[in-house]
Every structure is written in C-alpha cells, then in structure tokens.
Amino acid sequence: MTALATAPAAPAAVRGPALGSTLAGTGRLLRVMLRRDRLRLLVWPLGVALLYAGALGEYVILGDDPEAMSVRATLMRTPAMISMAGPGYGVDDYTPGAAVANELILWLVLTLAVMSILQVVRHTRAEEESSRSELVRAGAVGRHASSVAALLQVVIANVLVAVVSGLVLVAYDFDAAESFTMTFSVALGALVFGAVALVAAQAMEHGRGATGISLAVLGGAYSLRAIGDIQEEHGSWLSWLSPIGWVQQTRVFVDMRWWPLGLCAAAIVLLITLAAVLGSRRDFGAGLVAVRAGRSDADPALTGPFALAGVQQRMALLWTSLGLGLMWFASGGVVEAVPDLVESVADNPVYSAILGEGDDLIRTFLGVFGLYAGSGAAAFGVAMALRAKGEEESGRAELALTKPVSRARWFASGLVLALAGAAVVQVTGVLALWAGAASSGLDEPGFDAYLELALAYLPGLAVIVAFAAALYAWVPKATGLAWVLFGYVFVVGMFADLFGLPDWARGISPFWWVGNPMVDGVDAAHLWGLCGVAALLLLLAFTGFRRRDLQNG
C-alpha cells in the first residue's frame, strides 16, 4: 500500500495524504470490530473445528481397512468425486492424510472464504452504506483504516481457525508439520477471497452487490478447479487459475511443496494494492460501478399476493433446485460403485446400520438418497412457509392485509408456493439422481422407479410444511419446533436402527411411513394417511391464522 499511496504514476490530483494519516485509527477500529463480532469469531472456528473432527473420525476408521481405502481411492478418480473433492494426489496409496487433503481442502477453503467475504463486506461497504461509518470517518480515522482493520480482523479469524483445526488434526495423530501446513494453506487460500471482497467493496455501491460479486468469484474458482482437475489427472492449466487449486497443489500429506502458496500470497498483495488504488480514487459512499436503476412501474403480472410470493420465492427455488440437483447428479454418478464400497465396509457397524441388510444394495442406497433429497426439499419448504413470519414481523403483511385482501388469501399465497416449491426441489432432485446414475451407465432401476421414489415423498413433505404453517398460525413464537421436527425426521431416517428406536418414536417422522419405495414399493394406505394429516394441519393453520391478532411490526 505504501507503493501505491505515493506511486509516481498516480495523478497528482488523487495522490492521498501520507500513508500514516490514511491509516489513523486502524487499531481502535479493529478493537471495536473484534468486540462487535466476538461471537461470530468464536462460532466460525468452532464450527470448522467440528467439521474437521467429524470428518477425521471417519478417515481414521477407514484407515484401518486398506481395502476400504483403495475402493475409496477408486471413487476419487470418478469425475463426480473429483468435482466434489480434489485433484487426486496420493490416490495410488490412499492414506488417511492423503484422503483428508484430497477431500477436505476444497470444503474448508469454501467455508472460510465465505466467512472472509462476509466479514470483509460487513465491515467495509455494508458499514459505509448504513452511514454508521460516516460518523466514524468524521472522527480521527484515515481513509484506509476501516479496510485495513477489516482485513486484519479476517486474518485473525483465519489464523485462529488454522491453529485450532491444526490442533484437532494433531490430536488425531496426523503429522504436525503437514497438519499445520494444510490448515495455514487453507487460511491463506481463504484470505485471497477476503482480498477479493475488499476490492469488490470498493467497486460496488451496495454491500449485497459486493458480497454477490465476491461469491461469484468464489464460484468461478470452484468451477475452474473442478473442470481442470477432471480434464487431467492432478489438474490442467485451468486448475492453476483457481486459488482453491493452489492450496490443493501443495500436495500436503503426499509430497509436500510450498511454492504454490507463493501464488496465494502474490494474489493477496495484488488485490490489496488494487483495493487501495480504487479506495483512494473514489468518494465516500460512492462505488465505481453505478447501480442500475430498477423499474419505476410494476410488471403488469404483479397483481396480488400470489404473484408477489412468486417473485419472492423464485430465486430461492431456482438456486436450491440447481445446487441440490448438481449434488444429487454427482451422487447418482457414484452409485454404481456402491456394492464394492459396501462390501469393503461390511464390518463397520455404523454403515451397516444405516444401509440395512438389503439384498439390492444399489436400491437401498438410492432409497437413502431419496431420503436426503426429501430432507433438502423439506428444509426448503419449511423455510419458505416461515417467510410469512418475517413478512408479519416487518409489517409488510399489515400493508397487504389492510387492503381488500383476506387473511386466507394472503396466507395461502405464500404457503401454496412453499408446498409447490418443496415438491419441485424433491422431484428435480431425484430426477437429477437418476440422470447422474444413468450417465454413469447404471440403467437398473429404471426411470419409473426414480419417479415413484420422488413422488412417494410428497405427502410426507406436505405434512412437514403444513406443521410449520400450523405452528406459525397458532404459536408464531414456537416456529423453531418445525426445525426440530425436520432434524428429528433426518435422525430417524438415518439412525433409527442404530439407536434402536421403537416404532412409535419412528412414526412421529412423516418420512418413516414412506419406507424405501425402491426396495419395498409404495404403501398407498400410508401415503393417503399422510395426505390426511397434511390436510388436517393445513385446515388447522388456516383456522388459526384467521382468528389471531397480527403481531405488531
């Protein structure tokens, strides 16, 4: 930044005051940020450490079983797994360390990059937008102070994560030097995206725009690496355009090399310099990219609450279907290898409890994916159904309901779309699973079986969403219970046998009544029963919402 502030190339008009004064107050700002965000800065490292601990347990178990490891290594050569893991260093002799590096680095960099982006934008552009920092800047605080403080805060957070997660690795008996190299490489990779966010915060006028652009860059980095690694073993030149690729190319736990980290460091320096140049040239509160003006008149189709709910939910529906769909597509692609994998872990009680003793392992496995897809769809449906609560608390529901709009119409508009959206997520998800399986050459079971699997979950989905709606209608404070049911459904689906739950306890989960349509077919009576419960809950929801006070905005 020194180089920049006094760069001879910079026109005299924009040459800032001395570096010292543009940074005045950085320390104080940093202290305030750390204090304001102390909870967030604690939750992220803890969350990531848990992620490590959870995953490492599995690798250590697998590590005792060379056969299982070699099956896993084979899986890691498939395009689907490459896109969800790494360039595949060490798959010829897949040790737990190599597996950790190959499979975890991507997710860790993604997680920490998101954290870094959110934190940087939160303390720079979002703050500027809220005009809080106008007050701060009016004090004895330099032009670059808030940027530098925000960056330092993110550095501190990432270092904290690196130290904690490095200790977790060492606790699991991984080599200390390699462990800390990996965790600090991940932190450095994440910081590249923090620096990207810093540039975006200068360029965009609104915090959301800055976050959006930065996340798009992160998505681009993910795609480049995935495509590059699929093109060529250990990555093509495309992989080398991605900061995530740089971290993975350290070949940690296999044949460690440091120099790819130099690319990370160079990128960070370059981005910070760019941010400083942009920051020196712009006015406070202004961006470099002008915000595009929106419509001054509403689309003729925006005629009522139903149309508005569509506008509010469609992007969420698109991205959820797309994101989950890609995941199920990739999952479908590896199903073919399941029998080998399962054979290799047959001695593992955890796996056999989850997968059961089914004869047709592929069908059992697909049934489990059906449950996953159903859970994803349920989460989407509950989130959309509970949007009504946000509308009510903000006072927007009040604006609509003081027009000639009945409560039933208003409530139905969001709820019907939540139910339909959940169904769309479910059906597209399972069909993506089918497409993935079919593209890897698995043509049994056929399309009809997948369609049946998708549709069999719809009544259960309706029960979960209707339960959320009924809670909102009667006790809006207790809508958290809808998420408790969601979690319970998942636990019953995955671990009921492991925990030895009695049938009545399993029966609370609407999905338990669905069974595994791939193996046992569909029990129509159960599905009609679920439809009945859903209808009853919906009736209850509408009755309740029509008779209660609207909460104050």
Place this chain on the structure above:
Amino acid sequence: MTAAPAIEIHDLRKSFGTVQALDGLDLTVQPGEIRGFLGPNGAGKSTTIRVLLGLLRTDSGSARLFGGDVWRDAVELHKRITYVPGDVSLWPNLTGGECIDYLARLSGRHDKKRLAARKAELLERFELDPRKKSRTYSKGNRQKVALVAAFLTDAELYVLDEPTSGLDPLMEAVFTEYVREAKAAGRSVLLSSHILSEVEKVCDTVTIIRNGTDVESGTLDELRHLTRTSVTAVVAGDPSSVMRLDGVHDLVTTPADGGTRATFDVDNAQIGAVLSAVAALDVHSLTATPPSLEELFMRHYGDAPADAR
C-alpha cells in the same frame, strides 16, 4: 356517502397479557370530518388503529367502519379505506415504484391512465425516485412510498398513523396539502400524531387519548383551553402586576441584566391582553413557545406521561 359514521368506536377494550392497552375508548369520525388523534407514545393510538383495520381482535366494545364490523367485514371495508403506518417496511427486492403499483393494485381500483398521471404527480411532489430498490431507501423515503400509494387511490377514509415521521418540513407541507385536498373532496381522515402543530394545521376535531381512554374530545376551539404558551421576557418594570392578570400561571422572576427575567405560562385565549400588559413594562427581550404535547399532558392530568420517549 353513507349516513353511517366513517368510524364509530364505543367502549373499546383490548389487553395484551396483563397490559390493558385500550380501556373503554370512544371515538367517532363523521363523513367528511378530519379528526386528529393525539396522545403520547404508548397511549393506545396504534392499537386503536390496528383494531379498526381488523388486525387485532377486540376484548369487548364495538368498532365499526361505515357501519360495518371491522373484523367480520374487513375485506369489504378495506375497499373503502387507505392506511399509512408510522414505520413503513417495504418488500426489499421491489423498487419504490413497484411497491406503489402493487399496493394500488391490491386496492382493486383500476383506471390505469388516471392512476399513471396521478402517480407521476405524487412522485414529483414528494420528490421520490421510484426506480430504487426499496431496501436502499431511507426511513423518510419509505414513508413517502406509503404516502404516494395512499393518495394514489380514492379512499373514503384515510387512516394515518403518525404518517410524517421521518419526513422533512418541506415534505410535511406537501403532506398537509394532500390531506386538505382529501378534505375538500369530502373524504374522512383519522390522523394519529403526537405533534400538536401538525394536527392543528389540518384537523377540524381532536380526540386525545391517554392510557387507553379518550380524555378530551371536541373541536380545536373547544380544546384551545388546553393550550398554553410559555413566555420568557426580560423587562425593566415590575412584572408582579402581570401575575394578577387572568390566564397567567406559574410566574417565576429572577434578576437579569437590565431588569428582571419573568417566566410564566399563558392561556392562549388571554395571550393578547397579557402581552399588551407585558409590553407596558419596557421589554428588552421576549420569547414565546407553545408547550409540547407532553407538557400539556403533564399539566392537565397530574402525573407525567407513562412513556414520553
């Protein structure tokens, strides 16, 4: 216009848990009447309005709009009214212009050409850029969106709950103008506020509410006795003669440069006579300020308002 009152509330009671928000409130607005609804925050103004809008159920008593039940006939009644809340929250991913159109369409009145012309006029008068996403609007601009949407449609009754909060004085003046226009067109208005001057400018009648009950109700002239002006004057003569005049209260005198500083309150009805008497005392300086609504409450009802924030 129907013969039934636009608003008719009788002995209305509503409690939230142990808090008695409304405690036997009476309020009537006749067709064509502009009624100010005054009270400190927490007095029950918003609760009353939310009952009128069918958002809250009543515990007992009756609340009717145009003779119809506010809860049971809500949808029908809402075709005839328009409402502006004191703290407007808009759909963040719509622009201001889209929000205005959406609200107008919900009202169900569709004369597109007239609506477009009226919208353009209101946007210009309120100096609102309709093409910005509403999440980027300031509080004042969000308020303008609701006001434009409200005056866009021809309602028979305007229910306005502290509608000018966050507006600058220029925009307040524009607002006042549109309320007067509505009045000239024979509409009814219920204007809730805690700003006495705003109410004085446009209202025919006033109801003052405190702790959930209407404590004063009548025309502005009838309530004029509630209003006193605080006067501070530095005079050369002896101010004690002023004390004996009708309508002078709480006189305090302190020595000041070049004479005596006298501070006292005057009933507005007597202010002319009192000021002539003060002028005779050789005035060096004089300031007169109308007391705030909160001060009025304190003066007339004994104890401090429950919540003056």
